[in-house]
Amino acid sequence: MGLGAVFVPYYLSEEQGWELHLEELHRALESAKGVCNPVALYVINPGNPSGQVQSRKSMQEVIRFVSEKRLFLLADEVYQDCIYGEKSEFVSYKKVLTEMGPSLSDTVELASFHSASKGFMGECGLRGGYVELVNLDPAVLKYIKTLFSTDSCAPVLGQMALDLMMNRPQPGDPSYPLYDMETQHIRTTLVHNAKRAVSVLNSLQGFCCQPVEGGAFAFPRVYLPPKAIQKAKEVGMQPDTFYCLRLLEEAGLLFSPGYFASWHLRTSWRNY
Ligand SMILES: Cc1ncc(COP(=O)(O)O)c(C=O)c1O
Known part of the structure; x- marks a missing residue:
């Protein structure tokens, strides 16, 4: 800092x-x-x-x-x-x-x-x-x-x-109907994406994700096998950083390491 x-x-x-x-x-x-x-x-x-x-x-x-x-x-x-x-x-x-x-x-x-x-x-x-x-x-x-x-x-x-x-459009304003329609659509999509992200993450072996009630991220815990932790140590990386790098290289998926007491992945699911 x-x-x-x-x-x-x-x-x-x-x-x-x-x-x-x-x-x-x-x-x-x-x-x-x-x-x-x-x-x-x-x-x-x-x-x-x-x-x-x-x-x-x-x-x-x-x-x-x-x-x-x-x-x-x-x-x-x-x-x-x-x-x-x-x-x-x-x-x-x-x-x-x-x-x-x-x-x-x-x-x-x-x-x-x-x-x-x-x-x-x-x-x-x-x-x-x-x-x-x-x-x-x-x-x-x-x-x-x-x-x-x-x-x-x-x-x-x-x-x-x-x-x-x-200062959002208010009921009665000319742009309100379109604004309301678009924002409702965004909200519905975000609710859907949040639920889906948590359910997919929880369906993966070794993953455990708390419900997402707000924000733009899910923060699942990942239980890495001892061999992966050992491999990360060998290359001088934190295990979650190592996992994220492999995920990017092998599956093209972008997650960030959690930097938390136990291994977590930081993931945004907001794309709509
Ligand atoms: C919790 C939180 N606060 C503040 C910010 C900063 O937002 P910005 O710089 O885009 O205004 C971010 C950005 O990711 C954030 O996640």
């Missing part, structure tokens, strides 16, 4: 559909003692690449945790429009924080991120995104404003895409 920042990892519970556990956050914070002084907690919801959607209860726990530990909450919510699970619902951290009322809603410092490249539009070529800052210390805000004003801005096309994403 640049600027001398240190990364303190915390792990999600795979067996429980990649749930975030409070004890794990405490463990991670404790592990930083003597190494660095953590100032922020970064959460991705819906998860990438894990594909889970956080429950309101879990978000409330996170908010209480950051408040107690005086951490800046960085909520990466770029996949908020990509929800597929029948019972899953995206709720923003800002909403949950507001609902929790004072003394949390007026003190917890929060940054929420969104991008035109994600969402259901998936416009990766149109570079544009935003961050919404809540309860930020005015002394810090001053520096952020300076930073944002001196940094080069997103290209005009990206800014237009972002504007369209935020």
Whole structure:
């Protein structure tokens, strides 16, 4: 990480559909003692690449945790429009924080991120995104404003895409029927693709994939045989990196290694 920042990892519970556990956050914070002084907690919801959607209860726990530990909450919510699970619902951290009322809603410092490249539009070529800052210390805000004003801005096309994403056609607008038809089609296809990706992955020997409730990825666990692990060691690679390379060379399939405690593959299934 640049600027001398240190990364303190915390792990999600795979067996429980990649749930975030409070004890794990405490463990991670404790592990930083003597190494660095953590100032922020970064959460991705819906998860990438894990594909889970956080429950309101879990978000409330996170908010209480950051408040107690005086951490800046960085909520990466770029996949908020990509929800597929029948019972899953995206709720923003800002909403949950507001609902929790004072003394949390007026003190917890929060940054929420969104991008035109994600969402259901998936416009990766149109570079544009935003961050919404809540309860930020005015002394810090001053520096952020300076930073944002001196940094080069997103290209005009990206800014237009972002504007369209935020101000969508409404019922009664001339373009609404076509917009509605196209977005419904995209959503239906994405739900279908997400379910199909998980079911195909789970049908493969040695693979185990948690349900995908949101986001753009599936993150299956792969149980590699000892010989494959040995072979990877011989060529000086992590076993999942080795597997991905072989998959690309032999089957033309592009997966990325998971870089997780156990072997996982990161795979996007979004093409429609
Ligand atoms: C969770 C998450 N946040 C942020 C980004 C950055 O998005 P972009 O740079 O396309 O706006 C990505 C891109 O893959 C992502 O997966």
